[in-house]
Amino acid sequence: MYVVDPIGKPLAYGLVKNLRGDQIYLLPPWPGDIFPPALPDLEGHFDHIAPEDPEFEAAHLFGSVRWTLDVWEKYFGHPIAWHFRRDLDRLELVIQRDLLENAFMGYGFLEVGIHESEDGGIEPFSLNFDVIAHEVGHCIVYSVIGVPDPGTASAEYYGFHESAADLTALIAALHFDSVVDELLETSHGNLYTHNLVNRIAELSSNDQIRLAANPLSMLDFARGWHDEHALAQPLTGAMFDIFVDLFHEELVARGLISQGQADLSDRLEDSPDYFRVIQPIFDEAYAAAPGHFREALVASRDELGMLLAETWRRLAPDDLSYAAVGNTLRAVDRIITGGRWRRILDVNLGRRAIGFASAGPRLKPPGPRSHFDLPRVFVPEGPNGCCNGTRLTYRERFHYEQT
Numbered sequence: 297m298y299v300v301d302p303i304g305k306p307l308a309y310g311l312v313k314n315l316r317g318d319q320i321y322l323l324p325p326w327p328g329d330i331f332p333p334a335l336p337d338l339e340g341h342f343d344h345i346a347p348e349d350p351e352f353e354a355a356h357l358f359g360s361v362r363w364t365l366d367v368w369e370k371y372f373g374h375p376i377a378w379h380f381r382r383d384l385d386r387l388e389l390v391i392q393r394d395l396l397e398n399a400f401m402g403y404g405f406l407e408v409g410i411h412e413s414e415d416g417g418i419e420p421f422s423l424n425f426d427v428i429a430h431e432v433g434h435c436i437v438y439s440v441i442g443v444p445d446p447g448t449a450s451a452e453y454y455g456f457h458e459s460a461a462d463l464t465a466l467i468a469a470l471h472f473d474s475v476v477d478e479l480l481e482t483s484h485g486n487l488y489t490h491n492l493v494n495r496i497a498e499l500s501s502n503d504q505i506r507l508a509a510n511p512l513s514m515l516d517f518a519r520g521w522h523d524e525h526a527l528a529q530p531l532t533g534a535m536f537d538i539f540v541d542l543f544h545e546e547l548v549a550r551g552l553i554s555q556g557q558a559d560l561s562d563r564l565e566d567s568p569d570y571f572r573v574i575q576p577i578f579d580e581a582y583a584a585a586p587g588h589f590r591e592a593l594v595a596s597r598d599e600l601g602m603l604l605a606e607t608w609r610r611l612a613p614d615d616l617s618y619a620a621v622g623n624t625l626r627a628v629d630r631i632i633t634g635g636r637w638r639r640i641l642d643v644n645l646g647r648r649a650i651g652f653a654s655a656g657p658r659l660k661p662p663g664p665r666s667h668f669d670l671p672r673v674f675v676p677e678g679p680n681g682c683c684n685g686t687r688l689t690y691r692e693r694f695h696y697e698q699t
């Protein structure tokens with residue numbers, strides 16, 4: 297992969313309409329001028345680049361993608377091979393400063409724009425690890441699960457994609473010592489506090505795009521859905537609860553909390569008394585053994601990462617359902633632990649009605665935040681209207697569009 301910081305790139309990659317109204321798909325590589333790239337030192341490192349240097353955004357973007365891949369290649373046990381490798385050797389990481397209030401990946405590219413906060417401040421997504429790692433999650437899902445055949449992409453395939461992308465980012469972030477330290481120092485191990493790990497795609501310390509700890513169930517979508525990020529929430533919530541339960545098992549196994557306290561936490565999960573009763577238990581237990589809490593957290597993080605990687609590699613893209621994800625999680629647990637986590641899986645999937653209720657029809661066309669109206673699932677297949685089988689470069693296509 298490589299980063300480009302393009303000068304005067306007028307359009308994002310992906311599907312656009314030309315002046316005649318025909319749809320064309322703009323693909324990398326960017327052939328135009330670029331700002332000076334971030335260059336490594338003799339050892340291949342970029343950490344000589346200071347945050348105020350103009351190349352910092354490029355280095356940060358590259359480093360965030362590389363970090364996320366390193367984390368997940370550890371769980372998969374092999375390099376992630378790009379799903380577009382038939383046509384393109386490398387992923388182009390693009391910094392878009394002007395026109396993209398979003399970040400998204402597609403066939404051969406990952407483009408990051410900017411977020412304009414309510415007070416008018418500009419936050420480049422190139423500096424937002426969560427947002428970048430989420431897009432890498434989409435790349436990983438395409439690589440290990442694949443792209444559905446046309447017409448067989450289900451609602452739950454899209455919801456699954458978003459959920460998997462959020463979990464990719466959550467687990468990758470938990471590989472920074474600073475994140476683990478801050479999580480434990482602020483929560484004392486009560487992971488249901490609003491914290492930097494369950495705030496997905498954090499924009500500031502009190503603004504985020506989604507919460508991993510959320511109350512939504514598939515029953516909330518049985519009559520229909522209109523945004524795949526919302527549809528992802530029951531699955532992400534179930535996986536976050538599973539993570540918390542795995543962590544509690546690790547704490548109990550280390551004698552840091554009692555089985556009774558872990559059960560109490562489970563029972564009170566939906567209760568307004570949860571924080572009043574549970575927080576003091578964690579405050580006391582954490583103060584006695586912070587180092588052991590850290591070990592338990594890292595162990596449960598790796599259990600979740602391995603469980604997800606082993607599950608994802610067994611899924612097929614066509615007509616993918618959350619029920620199939622749940623059944624595959626159970627099958628993986630049987631193989632790797634002999635079924636030790638079966639109760640945890642059943643309870644948390646059941647609370648979200650996963651396996652009992654399915655997503656209803658799509659109620660509205662895709663909104664502006666949707667990744668899928670760009671269709672990322674696009675794979676060039678030869679003759680497709682404008683191209684007659686030859687893949688046009690961005691400049692050729694842009695020129696074509698002008699003419």
Ligand SMILES: [Zn+2]
Nearest residue numbers: 430458461667
């Ligand atoms: Zn996404």
